[in-house]
Amino acid sequence: xxxxxxxxxxxxxxxxxxxxxxxxxxxxxxxxxxxxxxxxxxxxxxxxxxxxxxxxxxxxxxxxxxxxxxxxxxxxxxxxxxxxxxxxxxxxxxxxxxxxxxxxxxxxxxxxxxxxxxxxxxxxxxxxxxxxxxxxxxxxxxxxxxxxxxxxxxxxxxxxxxxxxxxxxxxxxxxxxxxxxxxxxxxxxxxxxxxxxxxxxxxxxxxxxxxxxxxxxxxxxxxxxxxxxxxxxxxxxxxxxxxxxxxxxxxxxxxxxxxxxxxxxxxxxxxxxxxxxxxxxxxxxxxxxxxxxxxxxxxxxxxxxxxx
Amino acid sequence: xxxxxxxxxxxxxxxxxxxxxxxxxxxxxxxxxxxxxxxxxxxxxxxxxxxxxxxxxxxxxxxxxxxxxxxxxxxxxxxxxxxxxxxxxxxxxxxxxxxxxxxxxxxxxxxxxxxxxxxxxxxxxxxxxxxxxxxxxxxxxxxxxxxxxxxxxxxxxxxxxxxxxxxxxxx
Numbered sequence: 001x002x003x004x005x006x007x008x009x010x011x012x013x014x015x016x017x018x019x020x021x022x023x024x025x026x027x028x029x030x031x032x033x034x035x036x037x038x039x040x041x042x043x044x045x046x047x048x049x050x051x052x053x054x055x056x057x058x059x060x061x062x063x064x065x066x067x068x069x070x071x072x073x074x075x076x077x078x079x080x081x082x083x084x085x086x087x088x089x090x091x092x093x094x095x096x097x098x099x100x101x102x103x104x105x106x107x108x109x110x111x112x113x114x115x116x117x118x119x120x121x122x123x124x125x126x127x128x129x130x131x132x133x134x135x136x137x138x139x140x141x142x143x144x145x146x147x148x149x150x151x152x153x154x155x156x157x158x159x160x161x162x163x164x165x166x167x168x169x170x171x172x173x174x175x176x177x178x179x180x181x182x183x184x185x186x187x188x189x190x191x192x193x194x195x196x197x198x199x200x201x202x203x204x205x206x207x208x209x210x211x212x213x214x215x216x217x218x219x220x221x222x223x224x225x226x227x228x229x230x231x232x233x234x235x236x237x238x239x240x241x242x243x244x245x246x247x248x249x250x251x252x253x254x255x256x257x258x259x260x261x262x263x264x265x266x267x268x269x270x271x272x273x274x275x276x277x278x279x280x281x282x283x284x285x286x287x288x289x290x291x292x293x294x295x296x297x298x299x300x301x302x303x304x305x306x307x308x
Numbered sequence: 309x310x311x312x313x314x315x316x317x318x319x320x321x322x323x324x325x326x327x328x329x330x331x332x333x334x335x336x337x338x339x340x341x342x343x344x345x346x347x348x349x350x351x352x353x354x355x356x357x358x359x360x361x362x363x364x365x366x367x368x369x370x371x372x373x374x375x376x377x378x379x380x381x382x383x384x385x386x387x388x389x390x391x392x393x394x395x396x397x398x399x400x401x402x403x404x405x406x407x408x409x410x411x412x413x414x415x416x417x418x419x420x421x422x423x424x425x426x427x428x429x430x431x432x433x434x435x436x437x438x439x440x441x442x443x444x445x446x447x448x449x450x451x452x453x454x455x456x457x458x459x460x461x462x463x464x465x466x467x468x469x470x471x472x473x474x475x476x477x478x479x
Contacts, residue, residue, distance in 0.1 A: 023332035024406045062455035064400050064420060064435050096406065101334050108416065110439065110451065112372055125372060129437045129453040131418070143418075145437040145453035147370035149460040 042088040054138040087115035170280035224256025350395040362446040394423035
């Protein structure tokens with residue numbers, strides 16, 4: 001009798017355990033099915049992709065109502081992919097299977113989608129979440145969440161680029177080259193992008209009146225901050241002038257403007273207006289940034305004037 | 309001997325049962341915390357909203373880059389500045405919590421954001437997914453997924469209409 005009791009206990013416990021554990025898991029045939037969908041999508045194997053959806057599957061991308069069919073979803077994917085030279089989710093993806101309170105099986109997926117646009121080689125990165133309900137080995141519902149405005153903005157940039165004049169295209173390309181020249185402290189690259197009498201004003205004060213003086217200024221930053229880097233946060237172009245928001249970073253491990261290194265890091269944000277000649281060469285920069293902020297980050301302090 | 313074997317078997321199952329603690333929850337203190345976060349967001353109670361996050365929390369709204377709660381708050385305020393009303397509705401809203409294989413507690417949220425743009429009374433409905441990792445009752449990591457296409461397009465239309473109006477005044 002005791003034996004039967006103990007055996008019964010063991011079986012009950014075993015079943016209870018199984019029941020509790022299986023509402024959440026990270027493996028199983030349903031997860032393999034969704035992994036297969038992702039793999040088919042990345043390969044462009046649409047026959048295999050379609051087989052994984054039930055005929056009546058409802059797909060909701062960034063909406064709760066107005067579902068589309070799997071076939072319509074596939075057409076949408078194909079249309080996006082036609083503008084890309086490469087696309088897919090990397091290895092950094094998460095899958096989980098859950099059984100909801102009403103007994104439905106859902107696979108949740110989180111991943112980083114990356115696509116390169118054919119026309120300008122721009123890489124678009126989108127965090128994506130998918131939630132798929134699986135029934136009898138097929139997807140019966142798919143809900144997708146991501147910010148489509150990121151792709152739309154990238155596509156709009158391509159359209160704007162097409163409508164640009166040649167000189168505007170040159171100036172835009174020169175922005176990137178200028179950033180590269182600054183970051184690599186490349187005097188020759190800088191000379192190729194500017195006129196010999198290029199000037200630079202910082203906060204309204206003349207800092208450089210020709211190429212050599214400007215190059216000396218770049219050198220000053222690279223001596224003071226050997227890891228000096230600048231990046232463009234945003235850029236606008238209007239009537240031959242460009243308006244650039246930028247961020248500079250670096251560690252003050254060298255002499256800076258005659259002062260010994262502080263070994264402190266700096267990050268400053270600034271704004272520059274560049275003017276160009278008809279060949280797209282830069283003739284003038286007016287840079288604005290908070291010099292006091294820079295010096296404070298390095299540990300310099302401000303002393304109030306002595307009172308009378 | 310058999311008895312001992314059966315006893316051992318039962319003990320083993322009990323032990324393994326302990327290991328297989330529930331990993332899926334439709335209610336938990338963390339879910340309550342997430343509900344409070346949504347409530348504070350709806351009410352614009354930003355001081356209270358911030359208290360749900362750990363100081364070192366990393367937030368990712370439609371991006372892979374890290375942002376602090378304060379930075380995301382500024383971004384949200386920027387988006388909401390254009391609205392006359394906004395909030396998550398009571399329908400199409402769902403919370404769950406899982407304890408994953410790394411023993412991390414994640415609350416998943418699916419909801420519907422509704423808002424009206426002040427400039428033209430346009431109504432926007434945006435499905436939102438949040439996944440929130442909790443440690444000691446605070447959010448330490450947040451990933452948010454929502455489509456801003458309609459919002460961006462509406463703001464561009466409003467801007468274009470404003471510029472056209474200004475041109476009319478000048479002419």
